[in-house]
Amino acid sequence: MLKEPRLPRxxxxxxxxxxxVLLPIRAPAACDQPAPDDTHPPRLVVCNPHPGRPIxxxxxxxxxxTPIPVEDISNSRARQALVHKIATEHPAAIFxxxxxxxxxxxxxxxxxxxxxxxxxxxLRIPVFPVLGNHEYLIDPNPATRTFCNRDDLxxxxxxxxxxxxxxxxxxxxxxxxxxxxxxxIALVLDSDSNLTPGSPQRTWLEHQIADLHPxxxxxxxxILLHRPPVRDTxxxxxxxxxxxxxxxxxxxxxxxxxxxxxxxxxxxxxRYQTPDGTVFIVSGGGGAHPHIIADRRPDDQFSPSPFxxxxxxxxxxxxLTPHRLSVTVLRWDPDTNTHQPWTTAxxxxxxSRHPRVAQ
Numbered sequence: 001m002l003k004e005p006r007l008p009r010x011x012x013x014x015x016x017x018x019x020x021v022l023l024p025i026r027a028p029a030a031c032d033q034p035a036p037d038d039t040h041p042p043r044l045v046v047c048n049p050h051p052g053r054p055i056x057x058x059x060x061x062x063x064x065x066t067p068i069p070v071e072d073i074s075n076s077r078a079r080q081a082l083v084h085k086i087a088t089e090h091p092a093a094i095f096x097x098x099x100x101x102x103x104x105x106x107x108x109x110x111x112x113x114x115x116x117x118x119x120x121x122x123l124r125i126p127v128f129p130v131l132g133n134h135e136y137l138i139d140p141n142p143a144t145r146t147f148c149n150r151d152d153l154x155x156x157x158x159x160x161x162x163x164x165x166x167x168x169x170x171x172x173x174x175x176x177x178x179x180x181x182x183x184x185i186a187l188v189l190d191s192d193s194n195l196t197p198g199s200p201q202r203t204w205l206e207h208q209i210a211d212l213h214p215x216x217x218x219x220x221x222x223i224l225l226h227r228p229p230v231r232d233t234x235x236x237x238x239x240x241x242x243x244x245x246x247x248x249x250x251x252x253x254x255x256x257x258x259x260x261x262x263x264x265x266x267x268x269x270x271r272y273q274t275p276d277g278t279v280f281i282v283s284g285g286g287g288a289h290p291h292i293i294a295d296r297r298p299d300d301q302f303s304p305s306p307f308x309x310x311x312x313x314x315x316x317x318x319x320l321t322p323h324r325l326s327v328t329v330l331r332w333d334p335d336t337n338t339h340q341p342w343t344t345a346x347x348x349x350x351x352s353r354h355p356r357v358a359q
Contacts, residue, residue, distance in 0.1 A: 031126075036169040041176040041204060044168060046093040046126065048181050055181045058086050060315035061097025061226065061264025062284035064134065065113035072289050073102055073140075078313040079287030080116055081332050085342065086315055087119035093178070094125055095186065097264035098132020098226030099288060100164075104157040105138040105148060110164040128178055129165050131190040132226035132264065150193050175201055177208060183320050184220040185212075191227035191263070195240040202243070214256045219352035220325050221257040222318075223248075228263025230272050230280035232293050232300065235265070252278045258353050260325070262316075267291040269312045269329060271301045271346065279350055285314040285331075307331060307345050314345055325350040 031047040048055045060082070064074035086094065101109030120127060136147045136157045148157035153172050162171040170176060174190040187208055189195065195202050212221070227238060229245035237245070241263075252259045253276040262281045267290045270282035284291075290311040296303045312331055319326040331345035 041173040042169050044178045046180045049092055055092050055320040057093040057318050058091045058315055059095045059262055060283050060286045062099045062267050062288040063286035064102040064288040066102035066109045067112050074287050082315055083117055094127045096129050098130040099134040103137050103140055104135035107160050110160050130188055130224050130226055133192055135161050183218050185218045186222040189225040191225040191240050195243050217256040221259045223261045227265045228282045231266055231282050268293050283316055285312045323352045
């Protein structure tokens with residue numbers, strides 16, 4: 001009679017680890033994205049990889065991927081530490097708020113992005129990019145700095161951006177939307193293109209907001225753009241951002257959704273909230289040369305933090321549940337604590353305006 005094969009005792013702990021830890025980790029669910037449409041910006045989709053559980057996604061910006069090893073441009077250690085830590089979160093999606101390359105006209109910087117973010121592509125995590133000013137940059141020399149024409153769709157700047165994210169049907173568009181489950185809509189804008197009333201982008205934005213139906217809206221509206229409409233006074237707000245801030249102030253109090261606006265551009269972290277509950281966030285700690293904010297605005301809710309006047313390389317984890325959006329800010333600082341470089345810099349909740357069952 002043949003003996004029943006037995007598992008060697010030495011392999012039993014390994015099998016338990018594989019079955020209980022590794023196998024439950026699932027890649028983000030594959031969603032069917034819309035076919036390319038030259039006429040209308042797409043509405044992309046993020047599926048919940050764990051139906052019935054919260055959807056978790058990451059937002060951060062100002063990475064400046066480049067092979068140039070100069071910390072005054074970008075801190076490659078911070079950049080890579082953030083990428084690897086984000087991969088361990090296994091998010092359903094990642095939104096990058098612009099300035100993904102150092103020089104948008106240089107394909108090599110997008111090649112560096114693809115190389116360094118291989119941990120994300122290996123896990124099939126969808127990445128949704130925002131256009132920043134560096135996406136349009138041709139010559140970074142301060143004395144001769146030049147940019148691509150924002151409205152010329154045939155420039156190497158936009159071609160490089162579309163090619164780097166060719167798994168998404170973005171071409172020939174610069175702004176688009178993303179449905180995250182059924183509870184949140186993200187509107188991705190280009191703050192370097194016209195946002196004044198009557199412009200194509202502003203008209204599209206107003207139509208997207210007008211289409212939020214009072215009887216069955218998502219619970220949250222996330223607006224992503226590179227230049228933050230509300231930020232510290234050391235970096236003056238431009239006309240496009242001012243237009244968006246004015247428009248949202250006028251309409252958000254009457255919307256059936258809670259509005260969250262995330263910008264980057266300033267290489268640090270800031271958080272504000274208006275009386276009607278609209279939240280404005282600055283998240284630009286993705287690796288670009290950091291900005292120290294010496295004197296924060298009194299309404300910056302990050303002002304009391306012990307990290308308020310520090311370098312803040314960071315990313316944000318959003319967790320979407322019915323009626324609530326929870327945000328955790330993870331900060332990387334190996335110089336303070338070499339054994340545990342990660343700390344929680346900020347946490348807060350945003351409750352929906354009219355609770356309903358999301359997801």
